[in-house]
Amino acid sequence: MQTTGTDNLQRALDRLQAAGLRPTRQRLDLARLLFEGCDRHVTAEQLHGEALAANLQVSLATVYNTLNQFTTAGLLHEVVVESGKSYFDTNITDHHHFFMEDTGRLEDIPADSIVVENLPQAPKGTRIARVDVIIRLAPDDGSAH
Known part of the structure; x- marks a missing residue:
């Protein structure tokens, strides 16, 4: 079954309202880009593009703010792979990641x-909320280790 732009808009609207976020035009536009199709990992720069x-x-700046609002609202997980480099993950179930160092x-x-x-x-006074494992991968040069 083919989905229409109206279906995608309604799904984005429903998702924002369920998270308690006011559905501004920019939030709706970005939610449609983020959540149509399969789960994915994006940087703010990729989504802006x-x-x-x-x-x-x-x-x-609006893209960054919106991604952070979506993360706070539980719509995304932020995955920090190194200082200053974050991906936003639409799959919010518990899982881990491979990070390809050569391609990002x-x-x-x-x-x-x-x-x-x-x-x-x-x-004391804290609890472990989640454990994130990131396995960093490099191209195999074929040599034995």
């Missing part, structure tokens, strides 16, 4: 593929 390509008038691509690893044991005790 997609918005410009779709003739949406939105600043990079992020790929999901199912949560049940990794077992994390012997976690340290959380400091």
Whole structure:
């Protein structure tokens, strides 16, 4: 079944309202770009480029603000791969990631593929909310290790 632009708009509107976010034009436009299709990982710069390509008038600062609002509202997870480099993940279920260092691509690893044991005790007054594992990959040069 083919979805229409109206269907995508309604899904974006429903998602924003369920998260308690006011559905401004810019939030709706960015939500439509982010959430149509399959789960994905995007940087603010990538999403800004997609918005410009779709003739949406939105600043990079607005894209950053919106991604942070969506993350706070639970619509996205932020995955920090290094200082100053974050991806926003539309898959908000518990899972982990491969990070391809040469291309900057992020790929999901199912949560049940990794077992994390012997976690340290959380400091007094805190609890462990989530454990994120990022496995960094480099091209295989063919040499034995």
